Amino acid sequence: MMHNLHRLLLFNVLMCLGQNALGSEIIKGKKTNKKSMLYMASVQNSSNEHICGGFLITPDFVVTAAHCDGRNPSSVVLGTHNLKKVNETMRYGIKKCKHPSYRNVVKGNDIMLLKLSREAQLSKKTITTIPTPSHEINIQDNKTCSVAGWGYTRTGGNLVDKLQVVNVPLINLEKCQKAWHGILPANVMCAGGYGTKKGFCQGDSGGPLVCEGKDRKQHMAVGIVSFNNKNKCDYPDVPNIYTDISKYLPWIKKILDKRDC
Structure with a gap:
């Protein structure tokens, strides 16, 4: 009974996000170099x-x-x-x-x-x-990627003027689905939030999840900031969710x- 109630509460959170999500801010990040992320x-x-x-x-x-x-x-x-x-x-x-x-x-x-x-x-x-994948990809778990935006830097904060960026680890999709009690949609990927205190929050959706290519010189946008567990930005209890571009x-x-x- 309690498990079903938890699922219902999480579903309601997602429904609310689907109706009025503002996107995501960057938590525990830093200002970007002026010569980087020009895309x-x-x-x-x-x-x-x-x-x-x-x-x-x-x-x-x-x-x-x-x-x-x-x-x-x-x-x-x-x-x-x-x-x-x-x-x-x-x-x-x-x-x-x-x-x-x-x-x-x-x-x-x-x-x-x-x-x-x-x-x-x-x-x-x-x-x-910035390049996007040329075919469907499966990036290894715990790979460090980055996400950037102009959103809040803390729960209940304000938008920032200068672009912020933070490194986030990719999280196994099966583990991510379990943390979200199996209610995630198809064609998503997970990175940051859960167990890291780093990631995004309401304020700047649509930004890219960027990972290094095989040669480490080429960066590629693999995900799009989609949603997290609403109002839990500083110490998220579930992974952050991105749309998987390769799908x-x-x-x-x-x-x-x-x-x-």
Whole structure:
């Protein structure tokens, strides 16, 4: 009986997240180097307020979380780590390409592509793209990856102006499902939170989970920040959940080939 009640409570948490999740902040992180992570995007509303993270994968497409659509995104900012230093040349209009099967984070498919109104001018000093997997992957457990964002740095805090990053270990999916009492959707991956005191929290969904490639020189976006156990950011009792990008490659490729959704 108690086990079923616990499952019901966790399900209610996820339902709440699916309806009004703001995304995720970075917990126990640090400011990023100005010359790194130049693929990071700030997804913003009509008031030019940051609502979600994202990342540039081609000169005209940004990836973010589908649930960010509930915050009414209208533009993307590229080319700065400091959101107080934004000019209109950094701002791009968007067309939203939300996964057709997305309903809420409980059911998964929490992925959205944003087609930019014009191509970003790539430069090693200001804006770069980040690769995504070319095929389905299974990254080894406990591998250290990173997640970045402009969200809160503590529970109940405020958004930050300067991009923050933190290293997080990948967590075995079976162990993760057990910690979440078997209610996770399909096509997700787990990293940070559980047992680490590091990870993300409400405030900046859509950012990338970034891991090193085999040669350790090439970094790759493998996941998209999706959700955690609401309001437990500083000492999470369950792993953080990301959308597994490698499970959506045919859908992504179709949009990129058409350059439209």
